[in-house]
Amino acid sequence: MKTVFPFNRTILIGALMIVGAVLIYNVSGPAMAANMVPDTENCLLCHRYPGMGRYDENGRKRIFYVNDDKFAHSVHGKLKCKNCHVGLDKIPHTDIKKVDCSTMCHIKEPSTNREFSHINMVEKYEASVHGRGSKENPKPFPEDLPTCTYCHENRIYNPLGGFWGKSEALSNETLARCQGCHTQEGWAKDFYSHFTHRMRRRRTQAEMVRLCTSCHEDSKKMIRHGVETVETYKDTFHWTQVKFDVKDAPDCVSCHVPVGYSSHEIRPKTDPNSPVNMLNRLNTCSNQGGLQTCHPGATAGFATGRVHAYGMKAQLAAAKRFSNLVGGEMSSGELIKERAVIDMTDEEIFHFMVIKLIKLFYKIFIPLVVGSMCLHQWLDYLSLRRRRKKSAGSASPSHRQENE
Amino acid sequence: MTESSPKDNQGFEEPVRERYFVRLNNNERIQHLIFGSCFIVLAVTGFMIKIPENLVSILGGYRETVFLIRGILHRIAGGTMILLCLYHVYYLLFKTAGRRWLVDMLPRIKDLTDMAYNLLYYLGIRKEPPEFDRFTYKHKMEYGALIAGSTLMSVSGLLLWSESMWNKFILDIAAVVHGMEAILACLAIMVWHVYEVQLKPDRSALNNTWRTGLISEEEMKHEYAGHYKKIMSDPELQNIYIKS
Numbered sequence: 001m002k003t004v005f006p007f008n009r010t011i012l013i014g015a016l017m018i019v020g021a022v023l024i025y026n027v028s029g030p031a032m033a034a035n036m037v038p039d040t041e042n043c044l045l046c047h048r049y050p051g052m053g054r055y056d057e058n059g060r061k062r063i064f065y066v067n068d069d070k071f072a073h074s075v076h077g078k079l080k081c082k083n084c085h086v087g088l089d090k091i092p093h094t095d096i097k098k099v100d101c102s103t104m105c106h107i108k109e110p111s112t113n114r115e116f117s118h119i120n121m122v123e124k125y126e127a128s129v130h131g132r133g134s135k136e137n138p139k140p141f142p143e144d145l146p147t148c149t150y151c152h153e154n155r156i157y158n159p160l161g162g163f164w165g166k167s168e169a170l171s172n173e174t175l176a177r178c179q180g181c182h183t184q185e186g187w188a189k190d191f192y193s194h195f196t197h198r199m200r201r202r203r204t205q206a207e208m209v210r211l212c213t214s215c216h217e218d219s220k221k222m223i224r225h226g227v228e229t230v231e232t233y234k235d236t237f238h239w240t241q242v243k244f245d246v247k248d249a250p251d252c253v254s255c256h257v258p259v260g261y262s263s264h265e266i267r268p269k270t271d272p273n274s275p276v277n278m279l280n281r282l283n284t285c286s287n288q289g290g291l292q293t294c295h296p297g298a299t300a301g302f303a304t305g306r307v308h309a310y311g312m313k314a315q316l317a318a319a320k321r322f323s324n325l326v327g328g329e330m331s332s333g334e335l336i337k338e339r340a341v342i343d344m345t346d347e348e349i350f351h352f353m354v355i356k357l358i359k360l361f362y363k364i365f366i367p368l369v370v371g372s373m374c375l376h377q378w379l380d381y382l383s384l385r386r387r388r389k390k391s392a393g394s395a396s397p398s399h400r401q402e403n404e
Numbered sequence: 405m406t407e408s409s410p411k412d413n414q415g416f417e418e419p420v421r422e423r424y425f426v427r428l429n430n431n432e433r434i435q436h437l438i439f440g441s442c443f444i445v446l447a448v449t450g451f452m453i454k455i456p457e458n459l460v461s462i463l464g465g466y467r468e469t470v471f472l473i474r475g476i477l478h479r480i481a482g483g484t485m486i487l488l489c490l491y492h493v494y495y496l497l498f499k500t501a502g503r504r505w506l507v508d509m510l511p512r513i514k515d516l517t518d519m520a521y522n523l524l525y526y527l528g529i530r531k532e533p534p535e536f537d538r539f540t541y542k543h544k545m546e547y548g549a550l551i552a553g554s555t556l557m558s559v560s561g562l563l564l565w566s567e568s569m570w571n572k573f574i575l576d577i578a579a580v581v582h583g584m585e586a587i588l589a590c591l592a593i594m595v596w597h598v599y600e601v602q603l604k605p606d607r608s609a610l611n612n613t614w615r616t617g618l619i620s621e622e623e624m625k626h627e628y629a630g631h632y633k634k635i636m637s638d639p640e641l642q643n644i645y646i647k648s
Contacts, residue, residue: 244471305572362584
């Protein structure tokens with residue numbers, strides 16, 4: 001068989017690695033030395049090379065490069081690799097386990113003097129709409145459900161996220177005060193960043209919408225979980241404001257995770273603890289713990305109904321209601337159809353139908369009216385042209401006669 | 405040639421007295437100007453919210469400012485238009501010229517026959533167009549559409565403006581009606597009004613009637629033959645409608 005490369009592949013990769021190593025050392029090596037965490041496990045011996053990676057069994061490109069400067073400045077910058085990446089005793093790492101955020105890491109939390117773990121958050125998360133459910137009652141299609149890192153992209157993989165996030169005003173004065181006692185600048189910055197991590201917005205509203213819709217607009221994924229897609233959000237004025245990058249414009253979390261709620265504990269809207277449940281809706285619209293007041297004068301009537309309204313479920317429920325009325329049978333058994341019938345109240349179906357009829361009326365009325373207007377004006381145009389031709393025609397023979 | 409011109413004989417040129425006919429008086433022209441300006445501002449600032457995301461991003465850092473100014477302008481223009489509509493009702497009821505407008509604008513059986521005859525004329529079945537009065541069936545239909553449209557737009561706009569007070573269902577309806585009526589109004593204005601006053605082949609390059617309020621005797625005879633005859637037979641109407 002003919003080879004494409006003139007060299008043996010191993011030699012080629014080896015040569016590239018050496019060139020890469022030289023480049024990396026010369027370009028950034030001395031500069032990053034100041035912020036580097038001591039690499040006592042010696043992982044960077046290999047993982048410092050940007051070309052490092054492989055294609056996995058599914059043909060997906062996996063990159064194992066670690067930019068140590070960025071890692072040092074990430075929230076986990078003070079941890080050892082093996083605190084999260086359990087296993088790794090063999091090279092190549094055939095014994096590696098997937099990172100589990102509920103692992104006890106070996107950092108002691110100073111207020112309790114216990115080993116730190118995200119386990120309490122993970123437990124809450126698994127019980128939420130996005131979690132995998134309990135062992136006794138697991139959810140179907142677990143591969144669709146977002147893992148911790150689906151939303152929490154580590155900063156290593158997020159080159160745009162600067163160290164100070166977006167709120168500079170918050171940081172500079174406070175940090176200056178920290179440094180009054182904590183004179184070591186790197187340490188003060190790291191801890192300040194750590195404490196304020198949750199206070200700062202990592203994503204713009206549009207980025208947040210993009211993150212949520214990356215799953216919630218995937219109809220195949222949503223339907224098999226009995227959930228409707230959310231493209232109707234983009235018909236709302238909420239989205240219009242997000243599109244124009246208006247300050248505090250309402251994205252997904254503004255209503256689904258308002259002030260006082262946790263994004264790890266999103267509940268279905270039928271749950272009385274959900275901020276979009278009818279019991280809590282008025283507060284969510286008008287006054288989120290006195291901290292966020294979007295519609296200060298909202299009445300109970302305003303806070304009813306569906307905000308990104310009348311998508312797939314409304315259509316399914318209305319179709320089901322209609323087929324019941326005419327005595328027909330609608331094929332059921334699909335989760336989304338069953339849910340639609342339970343979720344949509346009679347009132348909501350009525351509202352949906354009224355709005356649909358108004359839209360339908362205009363969809364017929366506008367082309368009809370504008371079409372007949374066009375026809376009328378076209379006839380007018382033709383008759384004017386005809387008259388012009390006639391007057392030109394009646395003028396020309398007389399000219400001809402004169403000429404003769 | 406020059407020797408026989410009247411200028412040489414008389415010492416001055418006898419002006420050719422061309423008569424003009426008043427279509428819109430001062431007050432009506434100002435109303436039209438304000439309404440038209442508001443309409444354009446409302447259409448531009450209104451449809452701006454429908455610009456797709458990738459086009460909006462062209463504005464970059466100015467997006468928010470543009471959006472806030474858009475909202476303020478839309479409300480100012482909308483409010484002005486509502487006040488103007490209310491003034492127009494006052495004008496129709498309490499001003500002499502307004503009452504004349506109202507009476508001339510009322511639909512009549514003649515409008516139906518005019519429309520039928522005019523369409524037959526368009527199709528070449530009748531040789532002559534009907535003799536239109538001051539307002540033709542085209543004007544009356546447009547005026548009716550304007551009344552209906554501005555009422556719906558004002559009501560739905562005010563509902564959306566004071567959204568917190570209303571039921572979500574009512575707001576949903578208001579939003580649909582406001583959007584759909586906007587599309588209808590813009591298309592109708594483009595096809596019906598702009599063609600009629602500007603794009604028609606026999607209109608001059610820039611029709612100035614909206615500024616002067618006047619049309620020539622030629623045009624008057626041709627387009628509003630019925631009204632022309634009425635004016636010519638009534639000295640009182642001549643005082644009102646003829647400007648020489």
